[in-house]
Amino acid sequence: MKFTVQPTTDTGLYSILLRFSKDNSKFVFEEGQGRLLGGHGENLRNTEYPEAVGAEQLYQQGINGQGVTVAVIDSGLRDVLKSSMQNIKKGNRIKAFYNAIDDTLVDTQAFDSGDAEENGYLQDGNGHGTHVTSIILSFLKNVDQETGLAKTSRNSIAPKANLVAVKALDASGQGSYADVIRAIGFVVDNKDKYDIRVLNLSLSAPVKSHYWDDPLNQAVMAAWKAGIVVVASAGNGGPDAMSIGVPGNNPYVITVGATSDAYSSDYADDDFLAAFSAAGPTYEGFVKPDVVAPGGHILGLMHGDDQLALVHDNYQDGEGWFMMSGTSQAAAIVSGIAVLMIQEELDLTPDDVKCRLMSSAKPAVNSQGELAVSVFQQGAGLVDAYWAVHSTAMGCANRGLDIEADIAGTSHFGGFANQDEHGNYYVQGLEGNGYLWGEGYLWSDGYLWSDGYLWADGYLWADGYLWSDGYLWSDGYLWADGYLWSDGYLWADGSIEANTWVSQE
Numbered sequence: 001m002k003f004t005v006q007p008t009t010d011t012g013l014y015s016i017l018l019r020f021s022k023d024n025s026k027f028v029f030e031e032g033q034g035r036l037l038g039g040h041g042e043n044l045r046n047t048e049y050p051e052a053v054g055a056e057q058l059y060q061q062g063i064n065g066q067g068v069t070v071a072v073i074d075s076g077l078r079d080v081l082k083s084s085m086q087n088i089k090k091g092n093r094i095k096a097f098y099n100a101i102d103d104t105l106v107d108t109q110a111f112d113s114g115d116a117e118e119n120g121y122l123q124d125g126n127g128h129g130t131h132v133t134s135i136i137l138s139f140l141k142n143v144d145q146e147t148g149l150a151k152t153s154r155n156s157i158a159p160k161a162n163l164v165a166v167k168a169l170d171a172s173g174q175g176s177y178a179d180v181i182r183a184i185g186f187v188v189d190n191k192d193k194y195d196i197r198v199l200n201l202s203l204s205a206p207v208k209s210h211y212w213d214d215p216l217n218q219a220v221m222a223a224w225k226a227g228i229v230v231v232a233s234a235g236n237g238g239p240d241a242m243s244i245g246v247p248g249n250n251p252y253v254i255t256v257g258a259t260s261d262a263y264s265s266d267y268a269d270d271d272f273l274a275a276f277s278a279a280g281p282t283y284e285g286f287v288k289p290d291v292v293a294p295g296g297h298i299l300g301l302m303h304g305d306d307q308l309a310l311v312h313d314n315y316q317d318g319e320g321w322f323m324m325s326g327t328s329q330a331a332a333i334v335s336g337i338a339v340l341m342i343q344e345e346l347d348l349t350p351d352d353v354k355c356r357l358m359s360s361a362k363p364a365v366n367s368q369g370e371l372a373v374s375v376f377q378q379g380a381g382l383v384d385a386y387w388a389v390h391s392t393a394m395g396c397a398n399r400g401l402d403i404e405a406d407i408a409g410t411s412h413f414g415g416f417a418n419q420d421e422h423g424n425y426y427v428q429g430l431e432g433n434g435y436l437w438g439e440g441y442l443w444s445d446g447y448l449w450s451d452g453y454l455w456a457d458g459y460l461w462a463d464g465y466l467w468s469d470g471y472l473w474s475d476g477y478l479w480a481d482g483y484l485w486s487d488g489y490l491w492a493d494g495s496i497e498a499n500t501w502v503s504q505e
Contacts, residue, residue: 197227291381
């Protein structure tokens with residue numbers, strides 16, 4: 001794979017017509033203007049991303065997420081297309097719907113009896129949560145781009161996974177720290193009851209403190225420690241350095257950036273890193289994101305009267321489909337892959353899943369075999385579901401970290417990112433023909449990086465953030481050069497939101 005950073009897709013240079021079904025559903029992109037037009041009948045679409053990351057190949061092998069539960073904390077869930085939701089409900093795949101805002105629970109029995117639908121318990125006034133969830137586990141069939149006929153494969157990553165839907169964001173896509181933390185607490189407390197193995201967090205907030213002092217990050221670490229794989233979006237504040245949000249800045253979790261295929265899914269050489277995709281390192285020197293996944297013009301389900309669909313109506317087709325870009329969508333793809341990995345090997349720990357996702361990812365390189373974009377933009381590279389599922393790698397993620405000590409507040413940690421005298425950031429630890437980063441993670445697949453790991457494309461960082469060489473902060477340790485966050489920040493007033501709307505890329 002080869003891709004480059006582009007500020008945006010230059011839509012004025014060409015016109016694109018994409019056919020999504022035999023009923024002439026299409027997305028027209030002409031002279032900088034786009035519109036998703038609906039067809040009639042079976043609501044079939046080719047979402048493309050399952051094939052792009054290798055999940056479609058796994059589906060043919062029977063690896064489809066069956067028996068594994070994923071929790072999605074977002075703006076909720078709505079019954080958009082009966083043909084998709086019926087499979088989920090008839091198969092008892094919705095295990096619970098918890099509203100963390102009013103602290104109400106609709107349990108499995110209500111879905112089994114039909115009471116949940118009759119009483120309108122499924123709620124999502126924004127649309128973001130439904131879109132993200134459909135990327136993970138919609139059961140609708142994919143469609144062949146050439147013939148328009150239905151394939152045997154589905155248009156999500158883990159189409160037979162179970163779901164715990166948790167509403168913590170309102171109709172505007174915003175929520176309080178208190179509600180999101182309550183939502184995470186519900187997931188952790190009910191992990192065994194619903195057999196929750198993966199938690200998707202397609203949301204972010206500005207960084208206001210070290211990761212270990214942030215109460216949302218503390219809740220996320222508790223989930224990871226409990227054995228739940230936490231997948232977080234990097235945020236849509238890119239491409240500037242140090243733009244990763246909370247909880248994506250947490251060193252333990254799997255943080256996901258976004259790529260785009262430039263509207264040419266059959267041709268990989270023009271793929272690029274989305275301009276909105278947030279970049280690392282974190283304030284504590286960790287390389288983030290950990291991986292990248294498709295996040296440009298992603299098709300998913302959304303009710304036509306939800307806020308996002310109303311405000312951006314040119315990206316809905318009137319039949320339940322909506323096109324959206326963001327690291328939220330990329331994170332959903334990775335959550336689906338994590339589900340597939342666990343289905344194949346039930347004993348995997350969160351660290352195991354992170355290790356295999358990273359070690360099987362494909363870095364973007366140029367024609368000379370050099371990195372096309374910085375490690376602070378792409379992490380280990382583009383995820384590959386097929387090789388992640390079949391990987392046997394162990395012990396290569398979160399090495400040198402101690403999550404129990406971090407939660408207890410007795411020790412805290414920093415990464416291997418550093419800054420040179422010119423303000424450029426690089427990763428310490430060159431060794432042999434590979435490189436060391438991410439607390440000892442060794443990548444020795446022959447990709448030779450230039451000495452110094454300079455920020456790609458000449459991005460210069462403010463020269464006020466220098467790391468010491470200790471990589472370990474004990475309780476109360478002050479930032480090396482005196483950088484402190486205001487003591488007046490009240491966490492009770494903290495807010496978080498679904499990643500902000502960005503233009504299609």
